[in-house]
Amino acid sequence: MNGYGVGTTLVTGSGAPTCGFVYKLVSRADSDDPGAPLLPVAKKSANKGSIGGRKSAMRRLDANGIAEAEVIGVGAEPQPDRDDRILLKHLVRDGEIIGREPLSVARARHFASRAELPSAAFKMSKGYPAIVTVMLDAEETRPSTPTHPRSDPRSIMTRALVVVDVQNDFCEGGSLGVSGGTAVAASVAELLAGDHGYDVVVATRDHHIDPGAHFSATPDYVDSWPPHCVAGTLGAALRGELAGVEFDAVFDKGEYDAAYSGFEGRDHARNVTLAEYLHGREVAQVDVCGIATDHCVRATALDAAASGFATTVLLGLTAAVAPASVDKVCAEWREARIDVR
Numbered sequence: 001m002n003g004y005g006v007g008t009t010l011v012t013g014s015g016a017p018t019c020g021f022v023y024k025l026v027s028r029a030d031s032d033d034p035g036a037p038l039l040p041v042a043k044k045s046a047n048k049g050s051i052g053g054r055k056s057a058m059r060r061l062d063a064n065g066i067a068e069a070e071v072i073g074v075g076a077e078p079q080p081d082r083d084d085r086i087l088l089k090h091l092v093r094d095g096e097i098i099g100r101e102p103l104s105v106a107r108a109r110h111f112a113s114r115a116e117l118p119s120a121a122f123k124m125s126k127g128y129p130a131i132v133t134v135m136l137d138a139e140e141t142r143p144s145t146p147t148h149p150r151s152d153p154r155s156i157m158t159r160a161l162v163v164v165d166v167q168n169d170f171c172e173g174g175s176l177g178v179s180g181g182t183a184v185a186a187s188v189a190e191l192l193a194g195d196h197g198y199d200v201v202v203a204t205r206d207h208h209i210d211p212g213a214h215f216s217a218t219p220d221y222v223d224s225w226p227p228h229c230v231a232g233t234l235g236a237a238l239r240g241e242l243a244g245v246e247f248d249a250v251f252d253k254g255e256y257d258a259a260y261s262g263f264e265g266r267d268h269a270r271n272v273t274l275a276e277y278l279h280g281r282e283v284a285q286v287d288v289c290g291i292a293t294d295h296c297v298r299a300t301a302l303d304a305a306a307s308g309f310a311t312t313v314l315l316g317l318t319a320a321v322a323p324a325s326v327d328k329v330c331a332e333w334r335e336a337r338i339d340v341r
């Protein structure tokens, strides 16, 4: 581990349930003597960029209590100064559990620790560090010059955000309102108002004229639905929260049939499909957000991955028709090598 990310993912299996944590062997004693020195353990693969050995970590806070660096000691503990907070917590010692604490304490610690993060941490994208990492060698007593972790190769890829079906009818008050839809609209607008880092930002719209059995007077909410997003109606319009967003292109789908995936959509002004457009812009990485998690976001993300894009679903920027189904959908995405965060 070369740094502590925020909001990044840890994959411990391909969609299989795990016990929720991993062990990492970082050093081992060179003999059975309890006082024997610890030797670093590191992979020898050529591309392994991390530094082997036992680490200690502190969070360095500024005068306002906001995190400005993670200070990591390799082999020796860094000396705290000012308001530095030690990050490592012992949970087991000599086989005895010493780190047991009530859930309420863990929750309070989590909120306090989250409150230390700079606002940029809440807008960062995968692979970007929110806080600089300062590495200290065992011999060093003072921090070296702060260094940003190695640049992520993905950062030079062209990245697109696909905003799926954030339309009036899919938000509260709409004919097929999804709980949380309006909040998604506001959050996406906020993301796009800032320095979001996307090279391409597009939207999709459900855009029905006569979609057959997709509409029903007695909908089952699985394959049939109350009439919604009828072309030309207010319900089909993107939510007002997104009025200030200049989408590079908008893809309409479902004119005469059900169409859950945005990749079934077409930008009629440019006469291109979503895949054609993204490939034309040399997009390599696609992030997907919008409504609804378990239907159109699900299908759009699966099609993005199947179309060859490195795909991530921004789960916090989605809203589900059936929240209980989201775990299953996430497992399906991960099976398709889609990141979920």
Ligand SMILES: [Zn+2]
Pocket: 206, 208, 214, 228, 229, 254, 258, 259
């Ligand atoms: Zn529809």
